[in-house]
């Protein structure tokens with residue numbers, strides 16, 4: 001067993017024992033109630049999942065194992081001479097429940113570099129698809145194609161005991177995360193750089209190597225990539241990508257099948273695809289108004305027009321958050337710190353001045369503030385990564401860190417197959433008619 005895996009397993013034992021004892025002692029304790037609007041309303045606010053890696057607070061934003069994004073930008077180890085945390089660090093934190101040292105982060109980085117060999121047939125699968133295929137479709141297909149390498153699936157076929165499931169899952173997770181940047185960069189170069197590919201450089205950290213393979217070998221893009229891959233890494237368990245991966249994983253589908261399912265969810269425009277939609281929406285606005293830098297008044301009119309057409313304003317709103325997303329703020333801070341004036345970034349910042357009061361004035365929208373996707377495309381465009389159809393793939397490379405760290409924990413704790421109940425409207429009407437319970441007034445968040 002490699003040292004990192006051994007340390008993880010030894011450290012995790014006390015936590016696993018604690019989780020199991022807690023479950024046993026408190027199995028009948030009630031922690032909440034739900035109402036009819038939640039059943040119809042996408043189960044918002046119903047806590048029905050365990051996710052150890054991170055927790056989302058509606059007012060404060062995400063905490064990874066208890067740490068906020070500003071705290072992590074301060075505390076996580078950076079590359080030598082670098083200014084943003086290395087994403088290997090946030091993975092270590094989520095997996096180990098412990099802040100890593102620089103050496104710990106290097107250990108993860110070297111471990112992934114050793115595992116980053118993508119089988120040839122994965123590239124053949126990508127090459128077989130037409131060039132107009134969406135990058136997220138290719139990404140999901142490539143992840144599924146890598147499933148031929150699953151250690152878990154092999155072990156299960158050979159009759160592995162339940163208590164050992166975590167072990168080949170750990171192998172799959174580490175191999176998959178190690179290989180994602182190579183596959184993602186291959187997709188980019190195939191679609192947008194005439195199929196001219198760049199070999200990985202095993203001396204580089206995970207994020208820098210991704211930037212290198214994409215063809216952006218500058219310090220600036222590597223710095224952005226480290227921040228980008230850190231802040232998108234996890235958002236507790238109920239979001240569509242994490243939840244899809246968790247659900248599929250609960251049937252003992254391996255890490256590849258589970259993560260591909262998550263990526264199919266991330267590819268939806270109400271979730272991860274919103275980063276592409278934001279730039280598309282901005283481009284349509286510029287075209288419609290026939291100007292690169294519309295005034296705040298023009299932006300306001302365009303926002304109202306978009307709403308009147310029955311469309312959403314991409315990058316705004318959230319199912320849980322009720323304030324500006326700290327991931328948006330981190331990117332705004334990055335732009336202010338490292339980038340001078342940029343017309344698209346300036347536009348994104350002015351949209352931030354204009355949109356919240358308009359959305360806030362429409363009673364039904366619970367959160368008028370920007371989410372992570374409102375900003376990320378503008379930063380990428382600043383460095384010349386203009387292919388906005390590709391942006392969600394980058395989100396997908398990052399999201400693996402949290403979702404797959406959680407999959408190892410799910411196996412270690414032995415979480416069961418997920419199977420929530422459903423009900424017909426007829427039966428629900430009968431239940432409500434005969435219910436003696438007092439109405440639950442407000443959905444918990």
Ligand code: CMX
Nearest residue numbers: 270271272274312313314315316317318319365366367371
């Ligand atoms: N623009 C216009 N209308 C919006 C809106 C927005 N940005 N956000 C919410 N609304 C609307 C909803 O569509 C809903 O309308 P109906 O009642 O007519 O169906 C109403 O306001 C209430 O929605 P809500 O409870 O405030 O929000 P939900 O939890 O239902 O949806 C989200 C959350 C993110 C899907 C929604 O805010 C949205 O569509 N935003 C735009 C897309 C986006 O940026 N998604 C990325 C989210 C972050 C991520 O996962 O990456």
